[in-house]
Amino acid sequence: MLGGRFQLAGDGEPVPATHVFTIRVEGKLEMRYLDFRDMGRIYWVEDPAKDVPGLAELGPEADTVTEMGIEAFRKRLRRFRDELKDLLRNQEFLAGIGNAYSDEILFEARLLPLR
Structure with a gap:
């Protein structure tokens, strides 16, 4: 895999070294973006x-x-x-x-x- 991946984790679970950012989804549930090779990209755009x-x-x-x-x-x-x-x-x-x-x-x- 050349890019990153998403991970759902509970609040308090260890954060991997490949962690880039976290979005808290529902209360204590987190969606984490992990990037093993530093090749993935995330864009937050309107268009x-x-x-x-x-x-x-x-x-x-x-x-x-x-x-x-x-x-x-x-x-x-x-x-x-x-x-x-x-x-x-x-x-x-x-x-x-x-x-x-x-x-x-x-x-x-x-x-x-x-x-």
């Missing part, structure tokens, strides 16, 4: 598409492909000329697929990454 760098350029989430429909997906696919693995990792094509997931997808589909 994410305008104020978060790179967000407007992201493609659709990978789990929306079925909703998109196969024809729309094929049309989108024609715009890119990358090798399969690079295409899957391209965040403008599909958002949220990194190196590990691209390997798993190609293995399950029995496709070579360099095609």
Whole structure:
């Protein structure tokens, strides 16, 4: 994982060294943001598409492909000329697929990454 993660914790539970900030949710319940590699980013903005760098350029989430429909997906696919693995990792094509997931997808589909 290259970014951080959220953790729900009770008040008084030890705070990990990777702790960045805490939001108290309900009384003694805390939502903590932990960042192991100091690579995650949190933005508190009114207009994410305008104020978060790179967000407007992201493609659709990978789990929306079925909703998109196969024809729309094929049309989108024609715009890119990358090798399969690079295409899957391209965040403008599909958002949220990194190196590990691209390997798993190609293995399950029995496709070579360099095609």
